[in-house]
Amino acid sequence: MADLSNTAIADAFDELADLYELDGAVVHRVLAYRTAAKNVRNATVSVAELTKQGRVTSLPGIGKTLEEKIRAMVDTGTIPALGKLRDRIPPGLAAITRLPGVGPKRVRTMYDQLGIDSIEALREAAETGRLRDAKGFGPKFEESVLAALDAGAADRPAQRTVLPTALEVGEQVAEALRAHPAAVHVEIAGSARRLADSVKDLDIVAAATDPAALAAALADVDALESAGTAGENAARGRAHNGLGIDLRVVEPDQFGNLLQHFTGSARHNVALREAAVRRGVHISEYGILDDETGETTRCATEEEVYERLGMPWIPPELREDRGELAKGFEVPRLVTVEDLRGDLHCHTTLSDGRSTLEEMARAAQARGYEYLAITDHSATHGFGDHVTPDELRRQIERVRALDDEIDGMHLLVGTETNILPDGRPDYDDELLAELDWVVGSVHTSFNMTEKNMTARMVAATEHPWIDAIGHPTGRKIAKREPYKVDIDALIEAAARTGTMLEINGAPDRRDLDDVHARAAAEAGVNILIDSDAHGAERLEHVKWAVATARRAWLGPEQIANTRSWKAFAGLRKRAKAAA
């Protein structure tokens, strides 16, 4: 089993990149560390294990030097160069680079010439007018630093907006712009189009017969708190919830270039442009420049952009430079909402849901599902939403009775049992055995050590009646970090015990995330896509889990609940035990 996580190695490389950058290393060396960190973080196998086997240089971006550094981490737990750099670079410098308009070069200059080594020292220097004494710095820079500090840019990380909120705002804006007479195409781009977990701001791109007129029209969109033009064919606005919006408009014959460019990701675009250079062309948001002829080709569609490079059109969800630009890449068949034949995690008014058992069942039937598992919270849940063993026994009767009434759909009686700190579920095995389906989730004692949390969750996978682990890392997007658990060990245990791992569709969970879901599926774990609906109308939240699954490159065959009821039923531990 892996004793050193990919995350730990990636974190070390990212820190090395930051420190080398502040140390004035050539940018490409810094970039090499950042690339390596990303590739390690996204690797679907244990990088420590690869290193022990002497195969780690097969990972892109890992050469001899980085292999040595990983080996040092595996053997001694630390990298010597990291210690030396930490001694030489004051810890406060990295924080200063997070101010807008202040990067590593300027931080280095301020440190060397003025001895500024912290946010506090920077404020003092700016307020006393000393900052402009450094070479290449003037009063404007001093002003912008003070403005950034006063705006609190140093205190809080940039606010992120969860995907559904961003898309809702984006659709309103796009709809309004589409109604403009000059509009030809209006599309949401950026991380929202890639269906990422959250977005920093919203990119909208458009094609128009009169680009300047459409850009100016952003100011008239009701859904916005404020907006104004930003350059000739661009505009910038802010939604009422604070979400920033950038609009770019071009002529229709360049729309493909613009959409491709602003869909990103940044890493995908970098890799794409590198691949383009190898083919003798240069890509930008304006077109494709051919070295030979010196001519620029404009593309009206994204398909043309990729085709010009000899590549298939790549679904936006895959544009993260995780292998989609590799030679011989073929677009995988990605799972869709329509592939799902059942939902295995939802709540009713028995615990904290807002819809009744019958309402949930009818809504699932209306979605065309073959099966629905009712999984209310369990005996120790708290908030007055717990379900005692006796209540669960009565629920078994109610669900069975309703199942008899409903045609064409299997209604399963289940539970979302709390995984107690020692790894046991909070109902007796005897009662769990009477159910059709059991999800085990962690809802308490988040602050355990990684060792204990991992032992807790591995024990849950080993339980004979726990069929699946719900929201396996406990993260809340933009709100709460995942609890500390060795995800590789959990995946290994799930694969070994035949326990399914869930991609939870609650918009602020999407847990497992894309990287872990891909790793789990590649390890042979059956992945579940669930809504965790707390109301009938929220069964549609599976779409957010589907988005994550697609970002994980998953096809229908890797998702357990795309199977017919008969095939799915046989994947449950209780079916295997009975066989």
Add this chain to the structure above:
DNA sequence: GCCGTTTTCGGCCCGACTGTTTTCAGTCG
């Protein structure tokens, strides 16, 4: 620091904006 349908050495993505420059470096997306 990595890497090879230009290369084992010399490259390594593109363009806009800003402020400080008088030709460009740094930052950002």
